Amino acid sequence: MPLLPPLADDDMSPEARAVLDDIRATRRTDYVNDIWRVLANDPRQLRLTWENVKKVMVPGALDPLTKELVYIAVSVANACGYCIHTHTASARDKGMTDGMLNELMEVVTLATQTNRLAIGYQVELDARYRRR
Amino acid sequence: MPLLPPLADDDMSPEARAVLDDIRATRRTDYVNDIWRVLANDPRQLRLTWENVKKVMVPGALDPLTKELVYIAVSVANACGYCIHTHTASARDKGMTDGMLNELMEVVTLATQTNRLAIGYQVELDARYRRR
Amino acid sequence: MPLLPPLADDDMSPEARAVLDDIRATRRTDYVNDIWRVLANDPRQLRLTWENVKKVMVPGALDPLTKELVYIAVSVANACGYCIHTHTASARDKGMTDGMLNELMEVVTLATQTNRLAIGYQVELDARYRRR
Amino acid sequence: MPLLPPLADDDMSPEARAVLDDIRATRRTDYVNDIWRVLANDPRQLRLTWENVKKVMVPGALDPLTKELVYIAVSVANACGYCIHTHTASARDKGMTDGMLNELMEVVTLATQTNRLAIGYQVELDARYRRR
Amino acid sequence: MPLLPPLADDDMSPEARAVLDDIRATRRTDYVNDIWRVLANDPRQLRLTWENVKKVMVPGALDPLTKELVYIAVSVANACGYCIHTHTASARDKGMTDGMLNELMEVVTLATQTNRLAIGYQVELDARYRRR
Amino acid sequence: MPLLPPLADDDMSPEARAVLDDIRATRRTDYVNDIWRVLANDPRQLRLTWENVKKVMVPGALDPLTKELVYIAVSVANACGYCIHTHTASARDKGMTDGMLNELMEVVTLATQTNRLAIGYQVELDARYRRR
Numbered sequence: 001m002p003l004l005p006p007l008a009d010d011d012m013s014p015e016a017r018a019v020l021d022d023i024r025a026t027r028r029t030d031y032v033n034d035i036w037r038v039l040a041n042d043p044r045q046l047r048l049t050w051e052n053v054k055k056v057m058v059p060g061a062l063d064p065l066t067k068e069l070v071y072i073a074v075s076v077a078n079a080c081g082y083c084i085h086t087h088t089a090s091a092r093d094k095g096m097t098d099g100m101l102n103e104l105m106e107v108v109t110l111a112t113q114t115n116r117l118a119i120g121y122q123v124e125l126d127a128r129y130r131r132r
Numbered sequence: 133m134p135l136l137p138p139l140a141d142d143d144m145s146p147e148a149r150a151v152l153d154d155i156r157a158t159r160r161t162d163y164v165n166d167i168w169r170v171l172a173n174d175p176r177q178l179r180l181t182w183e184n185v186k187k188v189m190v191p192g193a194l195d196p197l198t199k200e201l202v203y204i205a206v207s208v209a210n211a212c213g214y215c216i217h218t219h220t221a222s223a224r225d226k227g228m229t230d231g232m233l234n235e236l237m238e239v240v241t242l243a244t245q246t247n248r249l250a251i252g253y254q255v256e257l258d259a260r261y262r263r264r
Numbered sequence: 265m266p267l268l269p270p271l272a273d274d275d276m277s278p279e280a281r282a283v284l285d286d287i288r289a290t291r292r293t294d295y296v297n298d299i300w301r302v303l304a305n306d307p308r309q310l311r312l313t314w315e316n317v318k319k320v321m322v323p324g325a326l327d328p329l330t331k332e333l334v335y336i337a338v339s340v341a342n343a344c345g346y347c348i349h350t351h352t353a354s355a356r357d358k359g360m361t362d363g364m365l366n367e368l369m370e371v372v373t374l375a376t377q378t379n380r381l382a383i384g385y386q387v388e389l390d391a392r393y394r395r396r
Numbered sequence: 397m398p399l400l401p402p403l404a405d406d407d408m409s410p411e412a413r414a415v416l417d418d419i420r421a422t423r424r425t426d427y428v429n430d431i432w433r434v435l436a437n438d439p440r441q442l443r444l445t446w447e448n449v450k451k452v453m454v455p456g457a458l459d460p461l462t463k464e465l466v467y468i469a470v471s472v473a474n475a476c477g478y479c480i481h482t483h484t485a486s487a488r489d490k491g492m493t494d495g496m497l498n499e500l501m502e503v504v505t506l507a508t509q510t511n512r513l514a515i516g517y518q519v520e521l522d523a524r525y526r527r528r
Numbered sequence: 529m530p531l532l533p534p535l536a537d538d539d540m541s542p543e544a545r546a547v548l549d550d551i552r553a554t555r556r557t558d559y560v561n562d563i564w565r566v567l568a569n570d571p572r573q574l575r576l577t578w579e580n581v582k583k584v585m586v587p588g589a590l591d592p593l594t595k596e597l598v599y600i601a602v603s604v605a606n607a608c609g610y611c612i613h614t615h616t617a618s619a620r621d622k623g624m625t626d627g628m629l630n631e632l633m634e635v636v637t638l639a640t641q642t643n644r645l646a647i648g649y650q651v652e653l654d655a656r657y658r659r660r
Numbered sequence: 661m662p663l664l665p666p667l668a669d670d671d672m673s674p675e676a677r678a679v680l681d682d683i684r685a686t687r688r689t690d691y692v693n694d695i696w697r698v699l700a701n702d703p704r705q706l707r708l709t710w711e712n713v714k715k716v717m718v719p720g721a722l723d724p725l726t727k728e729l730v731y732i733a734v735s736v737a738n739a740c741g742y743c744i745h746t747h748t749a750s751a752r753d754k755g756m757t758d759g760m761l762n763e764l765m766e767v768v769t770l771a772t773q774t775n776r777l778a779i780g781y782q783v784e785l786d787a788r789y790r791r792r
Contacts, residue, residue, distance in 0.1 A: 003348070003349075004253060004365070004366075006255075042370070045249070045373070051444075052245065055440060056238045056239060057242070061229060062201070062235045066198055069198065071243045076206075077209035077210060078244060078248075083246060089261060097193060102701060102704075109648070112640055112644045113641045114181065114185075114212075115207055115212035116210075116636060116637050117633065118212050119604060119609075124134060133613070135612070135613075135629065174630035211607055213386055217399075237384045241380050248340060254348055265658050267518055267744070297522055306766070316506055334504065337469050338469055341469075341470050342508060342512075349521055351507075361457060367458045367463070374453070379476035383476055385398045387478050389477065477782055498570035501570070509769050512768060529784070559788070561786055563777065566783050573777070581774075584763075589762075590729070595767045597722070598764060599770075602775065605734050605737030605738060606737060606772060608775035608778050613789045614786075642713075642740075645709065648663075652694065652742075653741065
């Protein structure tokens with residue numbers, strides 16, 4: 001029960017349809033996740049989001065698998081179940097093994113733990129990190 | 133003004149001191165971050181945390197730099213300034229360039245954005261991800 | 265499976281019942297959301313919460329629809345599915361269109377994105393905003 | 397001490413400079429906030445973010461002041477001090493009074509409170525909200 | 529640089545002044561924290577908040593020190609530095625030792641850690657907890 | 661649909677099996693929660709987490725029930741439904757009544773409310789709390 005319904009291709013505007021066609025072409029798949037079909041209710045947001053994904057998730061200084069791992073880590077930190085599931089699937093497609101997933105969760109958990117300790121005790125930044 | 137003072141080596145218990153010595157030996161440096169000196173007020177938490185860091189941040193299915201990138205991403209998601217600064221420094225020591233830092237922030241921002249859209253519209257998980 | 269059961273009118277204390285009667289009278293409806301029936305297990309919290317709602321959500325310097333939009337935005341930021349659904353319904357009752365909902369989500373997403381960038385890069389407040 | 401320095405106009409790439417010129421022209425001001433100067437270290441993120449701001453914060457189904465109020469609310473929920481200060485200034489420029497700011501904080505606080513109660517007691521969505 | 533200035537007694541409305549007088553009388557101290565002086569800019573929110581504190585933080589099924597410990601734990605989870613400092617001071621006044629503070633942080637950190645694992649792996653609730 | 665399946669005793673490694681045996685022995689129960697069976701996919705994380713639980717949740721400066729209450733409070737703040745349910749069950753086993761649960765939720769809600777006000781208005785720490 002999302003707030004707005006996932007739209008079938010025939011029910012969305014031509015502008016939204018063009019974005020979905022680009023998703024299919026770029027990803028070389030016929031399947032488009034429901035989040036895109038929900039966003040199709042707002043073609044502007046759909047296009048902004050997809051353009052952002054297209055520009056950011058390509059190979060660059062970081063490789064696409066590393067980017068997916070970071071994506072999952074952030075989704076775990078933000079407790080987005082939808083995103084955890086879909087990006088775990090994407091990461092697996094790009095080569096993530098169960099062993100890598102487990103180590104990812106170890107790092108996410110460890111970071112969360114020390115984040116909480118630094119915030120909890122209100123630790124102040126060491127002088128040496130205050131200089132640039 | 134942390135809740136408890138960062139302890140100098142001479143002011144901490146032998147148990148805490150042993151952990152700091154191990155941090156210095158493991159990291160091959162004389163400098164120990166203040167978070168460890170604050171944790172030295174609770175030797176049990178100090179040891180638990182350091183043992184966790186030692187076991188998790190080593191090379192494994194993921195390499196140490198990837199682990200640092202994930203660490204920074206989680207620290208940004210949790211808004212821990214202390215951790216962002218100290219782990220950015222660690223990541224630079226392991227080879228992170230400005231270009232990699234920028235791409236990391238791009239992915240963190242993008243993931244945060246789609247996390248919020250999936251949660252905001254209450255998008256339900258596609259049937260295909262519900263099967264294992 | 266809430267931690268405590270939503271109580272039927274006949275199962276709650278007179279004090280809780282009086283709050284539910286006031287909710288019905290104030291909102292001119294026979295239906296009372298389950299959150300109030302769960303809170304009826306703690307009449308003090310029920311009364312404190314309802315008094316707060318009654319004082320805050322009335323017309324004032326901000327109109328009731330604007331207040332509902334802010335309410336939804338906060339609920340999205342806090343990932344409260346229950347609150348997103350119920351306050352989207354309230355906002356629709358007060359005139360929120362699909363177009364307004366979509367723009368609301370656009371702003372929530374954009375703010376989340378720049379929040380994360382400011383925190384991620386640890387941007388310091390410009391001198392001009394530090395003066396009052 | 398941001399992770400990367402805010403860049404002066406002369407120190408940034410032509411692509412970044414063009415974005416800052418557009419910010420000045422669009423906002424009819426000579427002053428550009430430091431967050432944009434920090435983002436200038438990553439011209440792609442700078443452009444993506446500014447394009448998003450330009451498309452979203454214009455008058456539409458919601459007026460610009462309402463959008464600023466939502467922006468502040470989200471920034472409070474995400475504890476971004478930088479964003480709270482800068483968008484409070486923007487909102488004041490668009491007509492926000494102290495009275496409106498106070499009511500905004502009242503709604504943010506109330507929503508946060510009921511968000512936590514719904515999550516805390518794990519209240520389930522009433523059947524009537526599950527239908528579309 | 530709070531958004532609105534902390535008000536001196538002579539600069540606030542009689543309604544706000546009455547709340548501050550009640551805080552002083554109830555707490556048997558001349559000192560009133562700045563958060564109350566900032567809230568004095570919105571006497572309604574000031575009164576609502578203080579009434580809530582007065583009703584909740586008294587001895588009941590839980591003793592006042594346990595309530596302060598929970599208060600600190602939540603403030604750590606929400607990363608509110610102001611609240612961590614002021615409620616640590618309150619808890620110390622009520623008998624919290626350094627040893628108790630350290631164990632509190634241990635539990636907060638442990639809970640955060642398992643929260644993240646449960647969310648990260650998207651663990652589903654065991655059938656036995658789904659029954660009431 | 662967790663990311664990795666909860667493992668039956670016969671499907672896990674001897675190292676993981678030993679941890680589950682220790683959980684059963686320590687808790688004097690045959691039942692082991694699914695989170696441990698999911699973590700059994702990563703024996704290192706399983707052991708690290710269980711060792712942490714064993715060291716932290718014992719009687720010390722704080723009693724075990726107080727620790728469970730803090731655990732629930734943190735789980736509510738982090739919106740971990742799994743943890744809220746399982747630790748509410750643990751707390752009930754240790755003597756938590758409905759009245760205590762309700763007061764716990766009152767404190768969590770109140771703290772969340774003042775956390776948000778302190779952050780929202782960007783209240784600065786009073787000088788008297790800045791000294792140690």
